[in-house]
Amino acid sequence: MADPIGIGVVGTGDWGANLVRNFASLPEARLVALCDTDPKHLARTAARYPGARAVADVAEIAGDPAVRAVVVSASAVSHYPVARAMIEAGKDVFVEKPLALQVDQAEALVRLARERERVLMVGHLLLYHPGVRYLKELVRSGDLGDVLYIYSQRVNLGKVRRDENALWSFAPHDLSVILHLLEVEPLDVVARGSAFLQGKVEDVVFVDLRFPGGRIAHVHVSWLDPHKLRKFTVVGSRKMVVFDDMEASEKIKIYDKGVDRGGEVVSYGDSLTVRSGDILIPRISLQEPLTLECRHFLECVRDRRTPLTDGADGLRVVKVLAAAQASLDAGGTPVAIAPATQEVA
Ligand SMILES: NC(=O)c1ccc[n+]([C@@H]2O[C@H](COP(=O)([O-])OP(=O)(O)OC[C@H]3O[C@@H](n4cnc5c(N)ncnc54)[C@H](O)[C@@H]3O)[C@@H](O)[C@H]2O)c1
Incomplete structure (x- = not known):
């Protein structure tokens, strides 16, 4: 060695x-x-x-x-x-x-x-999590169909920081996973939040991201919440997945659920059928x-x-955080994400 x-x-x-x-x-x-x-x-x-x-x-x-x-x-x-x-x-x-x-x-x-x-x-860290690796493979292989939307919750009653708000403290995790799964930067970001405990440091923040092709994502972060949640829900056109990191072993659940188009179209509503199939719980490595x-x-x-x-990945996340902070400061107006320059992409 x-x-x-x-x-x-x-x-x-x-x-x-x-x-x-x-x-x-x-x-x-x-x-x-x-x-x-x-x-x-x-x-x-x-x-x-x-x-x-x-x-x-x-x-x-x-x-x-x-x-x-x-x-x-x-x-x-x-x-x-x-x-x-x-x-x-x-x-x-x-x-x-x-x-x-x-x-x-x-x-x-x-x-x-x-x-x-x-x-x-x-x-x-989450990009090294065996559950997120599994999630990525589900998206990459097309098993879920097209990813339509993603939402995540990272909330608890926990360490209240003084020099960074809940957005900068927690959301890097959620944003890194969402960008990793979708492999594209958002078009714009809207964020709303509030500081209840100390001056201007937001304890709770809700972030909405809009991606090309009509896809959307939502991130909820807070250190002032009765629940302890570390959860992603990914809704695809064929299947839906939940990654729940608070589960001891059954961290991923794949729902064979969706709405299918089919049959002869008489009226629009008639052409949609709800499919509610099995739930698969794959074995996920429990390595730290x-x-x-x-x-x-x-x-x-x-x-x-x-x-x-790498650094470029870190930069992509910082760009979204900075846009979300700008939206937060402006009371929730949409803030566009500047495309990456070739030099640092
Ligand atoms: N990946 C994760 O899941 C995860 C979880 C928690 C924290 N973090 C990150 O880890 C970092 C540390 O978080 P923490 O909870 O340990 O915070 P902390 O406040 O407990 O520890 C930070 C330490 O850094 C020291 N420090 C600050 N500036 C320094 C400097 N210039 N030179 C030397 N020491 C310095 C402080 O004295 C303190 O001991 C943060 O960036 C946080 O976002 C990551």
Whole structure:
């Protein structure tokens, strides 16, 4: 086996601790350094991994030749400056979602990684989820027919963030899956939401996306909700699928349901028949998506491959988030998505 890849992790808070645990357990990696500006967070994680250097300044990670690849799991506002500094220092970089908080910043990272021939991967975790891989195959194979519409719910009573709203915190997951399934950028976005708990940070946001060909999608995110839902519903012209990540094992249900056209058309209504067939529950691997994601990053670093969730993927999601934020700020007016420029597509 090739030498393990030296990993530095910037940001060792709640989620960073999960990334650290994964990279520390993979034989393809060697956890070299941990960095956090919060001494309490740093000390807590460092105590579990005494073999890794613990530092407070990201410059020490950038300057450490033993660190070949850096995982950025700091607060979202730090993603851009930290990722930029790491690519400039010659490191391959994994950045948690969202890639950046502005479109021009995300574009700059994509461009820089290309110029420097560095791996840039974004933590769009769900694309590594065996359930989403299955969903993608259902769409790709044509089993569902044409995808007509998708809606997702990502709500709970949970961690209330101060520096990013529920849109930027949760919706990257939903948007990355929707863009992955439809393989096209939306035409425009409408978002409405409200901040009930603190100043201007929206706790609940409803996003509507309009795609070419009349397809639509809807995303509901909130950290102020009695339910804990992590659910996608995909309605196709032949079949319908629900991916429910809160289910312990039966995460995907395929409904052989639809409305068929047939028979001799006397009146329009007569030509439609409702089909309500079987429900199929396929066996889905229960491998931890985060482990699959971390392993993919290491493979891309080792083999110099473009990740499934590369910088361009991160940029596409940031563009939709930025348009949704603009719509939110304007009280729900539609905001068009600018087509990708060739340079960073
Ligand atoms: N993929 C997922 O499912 C998932 C889930 C939760 C969070 N996340 C993402 O992970 C990131 C971290 O989230 P969290 O819940 O761990 O937040 P957190 O607030 O618990 O931790 C963030 C840590 O980053 C540190 N930090 C901030 N700026 C820094 C800098 N410039 N240098 C070094 N350390 C810095 C903070 O001190 C803190 O310890 C966020 O981007 C979040 O969106 C992803």
